[in-house]
Amino acid sequence: MEELSLYHLLAIFFTALVFISKHLLQLKLSKPLAIPILGHLHLLRKPVHQSLASIASKHGHVLRLRFGSRPVLVVSSPSAAEECFTKNDIIFANRPCILSAKQLWYDNTAFVFSPFNPRWRAHRRFTSLHALTPSRLSKLLSEIRLLLRGLYSDDREGFQKIEIRSWFFELTVNLVMGMISGKRYSGEEKRSLKKLLEEIFLFSGATSMEDFVPLARWLGFSSMRRRIEATAKEMDEFLQGLIEERRKLGKWKESSSTIIDIMLTLQDKEPEDYNDVSIKGILESLITGGAETTPGTMEWAMALLLNHPEAMTKARAEIEEHVGHARLVMESDISKLRYLNNVIKETLRLFPTGPLLIPHESSEDCTVAGLHVPKGTMLLVNAYAMQRDPELWEDPLEFKPERFDAESNGDQGYKYKPFGSGRRRCPGETMAWKVIGLTLASLIQCFQWERVGEELVDLSEGMGLSMPMTTPMEVMYKPYPEMLGVLSQLE
Ligand code: HEM
Incomplete structure (x- = not known):
């Protein structure tokens, strides 16, 4: 009897030991290690979206982390994303106040970084009614013709090499600048605008140590502040110049109108919502929104097509069939x-130019996936x-572009949201x-595209808010003989 109870005691002891250590291990795995002052910041590597993806795969798809003193919710699960953008959408409709948004985006008031307030609502209405x-x-068609004419040359024989990103940039920037100010950019003016926008994107995606560790500012650790200040000043002067x-x-008194003209008219009627700073905030949002993400997506799409010549052939065959x-x-x-549209969807799936969307922030306490999320939490x-x-x-x-034929005809739910969801x-x-559709279709219709050498195009992702390719891609192209007739007639 005594032996039996000793045996039982030992069995209970070992079972408990196994249970406790398993549980402890799970606990350890369920939350990554936070260290004093920095919290979980020490775990982040660049690019941050990749780093957060790897943390999520180890520790879970809904994670409450701490970046310095700031609570952060990282969501990588469709059902939790749905909760954020449906039942909690208004709560998460704010943007966090971070150094780059303060300096570059008019003290966090510019449309894209503005908190969720009546002015943001007015500006959102304005963009859908008058701007976009x-x-x-x-x-668009005339800008694409300019692009095709620029690429076409009388040297019809061989392939030529180009860096395609700058062509895509020229097209989209001129489209957006035409809409907002009626201006086109070329030569040196275009190059300096490109540089300025690249900096805005790089810094807007960057966060500074002082965003999370207030002490850093006091100790003067933040090296970024001065660089961002210089970029912000340059952008402000550029936008004020346009106005x-x-x-x-x-001309704004007439009905003909660029977007600036309409906003200047509104300035008379609603001076609070359309003062010069608000106008500059909207302009900056539209220029950067249009001129970084769109060319970036086109460059990724071309890179994927070059690495998959069979997909390029299929896209071209489809255009031949429907257009000739x-x-x-x-x-x-x-x-x-249809196939080309699937190529674009697949490009945005693999290379979303807003990989972490734009950070949101909670304006009240709420719950996501059963977790308590306090007010003031940054949502990624x-x-x-x-x-x-x-x-x-x-x-x-x-x-695999054809996956979009099979997948639930269109709506992928919250597992596929390259443009975000909800109010923002x-x-x-x-x-x-x-x-993107018309530009890629025109390029594939008119020109034969090939990689510069045997090697596949390098698909590594660079830094910044819009996830550009690390190195601007070079490609070889020549006009298709059967398109020479159309190309030579472009004015
Ligand atoms: C492939 C092209 C594009 C992609 C992938 C893209 C993606 C996104 C994403 C992910 C967001 C953030 C959503 C969120 O915070 O939840 C966003 C916001 C925004 N985008 Fe785009 N975008 C593209 C093109 C454009 C274009 C062409 C414009 C305008 C000319 C534009 C203007 C904006 C603006 C103004 C916002 C901020 C909206 C707000 O805060 O209320 N985007 N975009």
Whole structure:
């Protein structure tokens, strides 16, 4: 009897030991290690979306972390993302106040970084009613023609080499600048605007130590402050210059109108919502929204097509079938180009140019996936991680445009949100689709594209808010003989 109870005691002891150590291990795994002052910041490497994806795969798809003194919720699960953008959408409709947004985005008041307030609502309404309307894209076809004419040369024989990013940039920046100020940019002016916008994107995606550790500012640890200040000043002067040019022209009293003209008219009627600073905030949001993400997506799409020549051939065959060679692709053709649309969707799945969307912040306490989320928590929704999650996608790292034929015809739910969701979702999505679709279709219709050498294009991701390719891609191209007739007639 005594032996039996000793045996039982030992059994209970070992079972308990196994249970406790298993539990402790789980506890250890369920939350990454936070260290004093920095919290979980020490775990982050660049690019941050990749680093957060790897933390999520080890520790869970809904994580409450601490970046210095700031609570952060990292969401990489579709059901939790849905909770954030449906039942908690208003609560998460704020943006966090971070150094770069303070300096570069008019003290966090510029449309894209503004808190959720009546002025943001007015500006959002303005962009959908006056700024990002289909009629504003009337210049798209002529900008694409300029691009094609620029690429086409009389040297019809061999391939030529170009860096395609700058061509895509020229197209989108001129489209957006045409809409807002009626201006086109080329030569040196275009180069310096490109540099300025690249800096804005780089710094807007960057966070400074003092965003999370207030002590850092006091100790003067933040080296970024001065660099951001210089960029912000340059951008401000550029935007103010645009406003003054239109003001001097006085055209805003007429009905013809660029976006600046309409805002100057509203300045008379609603001076609070449309003072010069608000106007500059909207302009900056539209210019950066249009001129970084859209060309970036087109560059990724071309890179993927070059690495998968069979997909390029299929896209071209589809254009041949629906459009032929006697004329250029038109906007009305795009909806028929199903494979090309799938190529764009697949590009945005693998390389979303807003991998963590734009940070949101909670304005009240709430719960997500059963976790308590206090007011003032920064929300990072990792679209990049969800769009490459092996639990959610078959062969997630493979480029397979046809997967979008099979997948639930259109709506992928919250596992695929390259433009975000809810109140703060991208207002430029329709415009982006049109620009990307028509530009890629025209390029594939008119020119034969090849890689510079045998090696595959390097698909590594660079830094910054819009996840650019690390190195601007170089490509070889030549016009298709059957398109020479159309190309030579472009004015
Ligand atoms: C492929 C192209 C594009 C992608 C992938 C993209 C993606 C995004 C994403 C992920 C957001 C953040 C959503 C969130 O915070 O939840 C966003 C916001 C925004 N986008 Fe886009 N975008 C694109 C093109 C454009 C274009 C062409 C414009 C305008 C010309 C634009 C203007 C904006 C603005 C103004 C916001 C801020 C909205 C707000 O805070 O209320 N975007 N975009």
